[in-house]
Amino acid sequence: MGEQVKDERKDSGYSHVGHPENIIYNYNGTGDIEAVRAGSLTALVDHLTHPDKLDASFNRTFLTVYTYFTTSRELVQLLTQRYHCPPPGILDSIEAAEWSSQTKPLIRVRVMNVLKQWLGSFWAESKGLETYEALKQLQLFASGVTASESSTVQQQLLEIIQCRLAGVERMKRSQPSISNSPKPILPRKLKMEKLQFLKIDATEIARQLTLIESCMYGKLQRNELLHKNWQRKEQPAPNVRSLIQYFNQLSSWVGALILAESDLKKRTQVIGHLINVANICHELQNYSAVVSMLSGLESAPVYRLGRTWAMVTQRSCDILQPLQALISSDQNYQAYRDALRRAMPPCIPFLGLFLKDLVFIEDGNPGLTPEGLINFSKYSMLSSTIHGAHRFQEAPYSLRPVPELQEYLATQLQSAGDLHELWERSCQLEPKGRGDGNRERDMYTATGGMMTSMVVACMILDD
Template identity: 55%
Template structure:
């Protein structure tokens, strides 16, 4: 069974003609003379189907694009505010935004008010949706600087925008997170399918669909706790330090859960010494153990028919293209297999430098990071309409925590069906995919509701 530490998938990068745009709107091929990148407001654009996409630039140039009065580029703004810590600090970004608000000449008075309003709206968007600073004296000092700016702007700009910004600043100074929108489910939860005796639970006597529901609730709680910043800088791979909090605690919890789920699957199957009971557990859990050929021969055709479409969904062909396309059109609630996105982020981080050869910020890398991060967070938009059953969750949690490790599972498998005994082969539909299969099996079972 493969865990989350597999090889990197391929991330396709679409390339196109790249140009340097200077303040006189002169256009030059990037592969020619780079001496034209001199002033602080330079940006490199890529022309994609007639649309200019920012590929690189100086920090000042990127901030000007963020607050330009003639055009609102929502995707650029989201990318910038999501990834700004890759190329600047919070204090420095505030400095540049304050300078931008002051609008030094030769900006006209008419343009000045538009730029200032755009700065206020960017600050509002930043503090409401992308602020990741921990409560500290330094954080409070930065917030006070923004509040001073907003107070100065109160009499000269749109009152509602300024008042909204002041309200957000006040909440942040109080240590409060963003105002959360109530996410009520639009459907009535299905009635739980309970076993007769909740005090003496046995795996095969718990309805398979209810197992899937409770595992989904448990994983969704962990998934929804994950913060945006946990996906930055491969922090989930960093070693823990006694000096501070563990990096990416919620991602680490999800990784543990995924690996425990994979191990629990094997443990439940291999706990049975009888062929028929092992086959029953496989059919009940809908997750395979590849090398138990004689056991597989006894799995019912009905169970095999359930597993066949999952085989296609979890195929690794073309970088898990079928699964990615399924996720792309999926409507939340949905819990994606996080390991796939962590590999994508690792590939982007390792395969793209922070700066271009000319010393500009590589904003193309930031765009790829932001797109992947927000694809993950898109699935947090809606809650599952399921009833939690504490007794079942406690039982499943104990099974997860006590699951045998991979090496022990392999030894137990060989003990039950020694190598070389029998000539039967597993069903021809099956290709093992480990933890990914078990996670997605659970998700697909829930989709039947």
């Protein structure tokens, strides 16, 4: 794939309309532009509003990650300048007329649509004086646009700006159709104090866990995934942190349920039931719960229970093995990545792998090229990862919530404690050196450190 700095004007459908200066493109084998690789900020804004061709992928990437290389006020200024841009170079009367009648109106339409898209779907600014001033500047600009030029877009833009100034979020997540949802499988005794884990159907546990996490995942904001905000105390990412906390609670709950049982047979039943729940979560494409539950099953306090695992049924192990294979770390979690690529919403992906990828991209690629241009390839990778996480937010699960079960599960998860605290209990249940050191664990094969790196990616910094 070739690359080239374009520093000359080239006709592409309209007179005196060419590729912006100070921009580097990647080209495919036939010499056509495949993607923007790098450019100056002004050149990128020119490409964003190019009159001859709408590059939707570029625009989405730019608006997702613009905070890495500019501010809202600077971007507003550049876009308004672009709207009022003069003709390029020295034109004769015919060329000037063509510019005024054909090219400039298209640039203005592009600018207005980019502003509407930015304010409506990609606004990533926190409240503050600078944000307020940028919005007021935009409001003043939009109010001054001649109505005959783009009256509909102008009105829509002004409405969005007013909502942003008022702090009102216009975008709403679609609601599921309860009428088509399966009937809940309820235990005989639905009172919370009477509920027992083994007596609740595994399918319904998986459904309710999925509904709980789906609601949390739907609140995730794009800007929480920018600049590693989930690691920053001064700019927290509350929804990322909530999902991390939930993931860790679910993992700890799995370990606590198993280790709460003194009876060996009961422990194996709990493990079998948990495996069934994890399998239903997999069928629901709740990959986050699958990873979390397997993390609990493979935690050190549970994994060391050799006698317990030796009693787990072959059926349970046969169910568990493909789940382990799905989230294996082999080839950078290729099996899981392939499954996620094929998945159609509704789906809950494992957020930890997205966070791991974002950190790798941010830390492993420079922000500027050797030419001093914005390294847009880096930001394209960041944007692609963020949109990979975002694309599963819009389609909710068509499942019926059961408040009593959700309250039971929420209470259980919050009281599960820390997996590290369970080691002593594990050693009490199966002390070391009690004649089982040579027991073959042919019924269960753990994937070793597979989970460790995935869970570390999800860890939250201490406050």
